[in-house]
Amino acid sequence: MSLISSISRPGPSTSLSRLLKPQFSLESRRYAAGEAGPVGKAGYLQKLGSAQKSKMRKKLPMYKALPASQLDRPILVSNKPQFDPPVFTPAAIKAATAVGQPFVINPKDNDPMKCFGIPRKLWLEFKLLSRPYTVVREVTKDIIQLLEDAKQSSSANTRVVFTGRPGCGKSFLLLQAVESCAQQNWVVIYIPRAVDLVNSTTSYAYDIRTQTYLQPWYSFQTIQRMLTVNKEAFTKIKLVEDLVLEKSVLAKGTTLDQVIEAALAERGVSVAQAPVYLEAVMKALEAQTQYPVILAIDDMQTLYGKTAYRDPHFQAIHSYHLSLPRMLMEFASGKRSFQKGAVLGAISASQTTHPIPLELRDALDLHNENYRIASPYEKRDKVLVEYAKGLKNMAVPEKLTLAEAIGVFEIWKEQQVFGREKFFYDEAFMGKYTESGGNARDFVWKGLLATLDT
Amino acid sequence: MNSLIQNALRTPPRGAYACARSLTTTARQQAEYVNPRLSGQSNPEGRIERPKPIPTSPNFYTTRALFYDQLTQLERAVGRSEAFLRHHHLLPLPDFARASLPPLQPVWKDPLEMSNEFKTKLSTPRYRKVVKILNQLNDFQRIAKTGGCPQLEDRLRAILSMYESSKKEALLSRGKRKPVVLDEYGRSYTLGKRKTSSARVWMIPVQQPDASQSETPEALLLGTEKQNLPVTTTTILVNNMPLNQFFPLPADRERITRPLKVAGALGKYNVFALVRGGGTTGQSGALLQGIAKGIVAHDPALETMFRRVKLTRRDPRMVERKKTGLAKARKRYSWVKR
Numbered sequence: 094m095s096l097i098s099s100i101s102r103p104g105p106s107t108s109l110s111r112l113l114k115p116q117f118s119l120e121s122r123r124y125a126a127g128e129a130g131p132v133g134k135a136g137y138l139q140k141l142g143s144a145q146k147s148k149m150r151k152k153l154p155m156y157k158a159l160p161a162s163q164l165d166r167p168i169l170v171s172n173k174p175q176f177d178p179p180v181f182t183p184a185a186i187k188a189a190t191a192v193g194q195p196f197v198i199n200p201k202d203n204d205p206m207k208c209f210g211i212p213r214k215l216w217l218e219f220k221l222l223s224r225p226y227t228v229v230r231e232v233t234k235d236i237i238q239l240l241e242d243a244k245q246s247s248s249a250n251t252r253v254v255f256t257g258r259p260g261c262g263k264s265f266l267l268l269q270a271v272e273s274c275a276q277q278n279w280v281v282i283y284i285p286r287a288v289d290l291v292n293s294t295t296s297y298a299y300d301i302r303t304q305t306y307l308q309p310w311y312s313f314q315t316i317q318r319m320l321t322v323n324k325e326a327f328t329k330i331k332l333v334e335d336l337v338l339e340k341s342v343l344a345k346g347t348t349l350d351q352v353i354e355a356a357l358a359e360r361g362v363s364v365a366q367a368p369v370y371l372e373a374v375m376k377a378l379e380a381q382t383q384y385p386v387i388l389a390i391d392d393m394q395t396l397y398g399k400t401a402y403r404d405p406h407f408q409a410i411h412s413y414h415l416s417l418p419r420m421l422m423e424f425a426s427g428k429r430s431f432q433k434g435a436v437l438g439a440i441s442a443s444q445t446t447h448p449i450p451l452e453l454r455d456a457l458d459l460h461n462e463n464y465r466i467a468s469p470y471e472k473r474d475k476v477l478v479e480y481a482k483g484l485k486n487m488a489v490p491e492k493l494t495l496a497e498a499i500g501v502f503e504i505w506k507e508q509q510v511f512g513r514e515k516f517f518y519d520e521a522f523m524g525k526y527t528e529s530g531g532n533a534r535d536f537v538w539k540g541l542l543a544t545l546d547t
Numbered sequence: 548m549n550s551l552i553q554n555a556l557r558t559p560p561r562g563a564y565a566c567a568r569s570l571t572t573t574a575r576q577q578a579e580y581v582n583p584r585l586s587g588q589s590n591p592e593g594r595i596e597r598p599k600p601i602p603t604s605p606n607f608y609t610t611r612a613l614f615y616d617q618l619t620q621l622e623r624a625v626g627r628s629e630a631f632l633r634h635h636h637l638l639p640l641p642d643f644a645r646a647s648l649p650p651l652q653p654v655w656k657d658p659l660e661m662s663n664e665f666k667t668k669l670s671t672p673r674y675r676k677v678v679k680i681l682n683q684l685n686d687f688q689r690i691a692k693t694g695g696c697p698q699l700e701d702r703l704r705a706i707l708s709m710y711e712s713s714k715k716e717a718l719l720s721r722g723k724r725k726p727v728v729l730d731e732y733g734r735s736y737t738l739g740k741r742k743t744s745s746a747r748v749w750m751i752p753v754q755q756p757d758a759s760q761s762e763t764p765e766a767l768l769l770g771t772e773k774q775n776l777p778v779t780t781t782t783i784l785v786n787n788m789p790l791n792q793f794f795p796l797p798a799d800r801e802r803i804t805r806p807l808k809v810a811g812a813l814g815k816y817n818v819f820a821l822v823r824g825g826g827t828t829g830q831s832g833a834l835l836q837g838i839a840k841g842i843v844a845h846d847p848a849l850e851t852m853f854r855r856v857k858l859t860r861r862d863p864r865m866v867e868r869k870k871t872g873l874a875k876a877r878k879r880y881s882w883v884k885r
Contacts, residue, residue, distance in 0.1 A: 520811075524813060527782075527783060527804050527807070527813055528790060528791065528804055529790075529791045530792070532791050535791040539795075544801070545801070
């Protein structure tokens, strides 16, 4: 049914079973089996136990559409009219009439959206929509133009962070930028959920040589996904220095796809060495000039905040002592840079567990009425201040313009999620636009999808 | 029977004091009284008494001369106007005619004001006495007005206006709704309330971008060019925050925009509101009423419709009080055997 059912895996080591609570499937049986109970009356007692457990469960399971094969009941068969907006391509966006027009993203097999995943809120939205639709805004055009200009210069010159109130469209904008770059043969590195790098969900190990904590599994997954997405480019980009591994050496000049495939071939051994592979790949990308590189990081503020990782003495580990956040911050701060390319980031303002740290707020000059008043005498981490230096703030407009809102409305209207025959669509649109104050997320989630006057 | 009671009330109290008093008076009456002033003789100390001035008013020795003078005048006015009306066959009036007289709502000065006027403290019976006469005069004025006696009417009005309260307008308009007045910029200012919340709402029509300039008159006449009307949007700021930030619940937001939807005025006005007190439901309800009143102020034709759908109505429901013996308003304590 859904074209993006395969997109659901956002980052390394995050399988669906971790994200989603077990539903009516084999998994729930597996969970239930773990509980103790007399063997004879297992069925009855297990039922009781599982009921208790479900009471304790706080979160609702995430919405998952049934597969199309199971939707054979007549009541579930929809006679939806086909909604075929134009395909999202860089050329189509540039048209004068593109603003406010809905587009559909047609992901290829090696699309960054499919391989790296997408932020959770977008994932859910696309699930409901059944296809990834998106609307081009004025700011999309600005970003496309910015990337066009960045193509020829160092990534140190283009380090932009999207900011704005929750739900104003920062993550969508980042996804649009990534998509357009992927279609223009850029090398794409997309981190859709940077929070997974710091919330202690992936394995880590101390490395004496670099004196940092390596994240081998995430690094391994990253290089694997980078290869899938940028296969064509990686056949042409070569290592700039010898890659010295534990038992072998990959000579300078080996192409990146060979390097990563070598790592994939000996998965058992190479996972532990994945950070070394990743480092070598990144160095090669830094040195090359054939392809522009885009490094896009969503939830960027989590990298600059506190991590949930602990050392053996239960002291908190700083994010700059973790290999992957450190590498990303080095690119973001311009300490390292691609010869051609850009670093884009988006903060996620609705992440209450990871508020925007003061160091990042200072760098982006986020001191307005939307934020807590910060004293100049408040303590700042000097290292993080260095890592946040030079980031440019790009404020995403708080409000959708009327044309953009019409585009969004059209997508959901065509999905028939609300309305009926002789429905006052004009009034519904104006009402929801007024109620949401033009905020994109509120317009959809608390307006079109939450309304009772359908 | 009644007259008997009255007589009984009028008889002076008899007691020891009364007897003593009667005794003293009888003792004085025995000596012959000579007025020293009239006789021109000096008193035994040799001091010549000056003659006292004659009081200006016959009511001088009542100690409330001014009051009784006025009262006499009013009574005289009553007598005269009654005689006048009787002479013109306007009195006595049959009941149906009296009932059909146009109302003339008087508001008399209150006791305190009248006390200042009369320079004496007015007790309730005295005040009532004045008011009774004034009401009678007011009735005569009504009759004179309807009966076509302008001279009498003018005179009565001149007399009665002296006793009218200075706060007459304010008192008469009490309890009546004040009409909303748009200010110089076309803003309305209305108040809405619900539960313990109140909302002050300012509304201004959205400025329409001029559409007529872009269209040529020929096209308009022929109707060939499809008229592309500019669409305006409504912005609602609550306590200087956008609506979606102030009210996270969709139900609250929909409640606020309801009057705009009912009036078909989405995109017609911009709204600024200050809300105080209560919770989200109360505040959104207060905003609903404030906005509804504002729309009616801008578009009076909608008044009846808004009243019928009860948008402009102050919802009178409040928290039900807690009762003794109950845990809350209705909740009972659980029953325990012992």
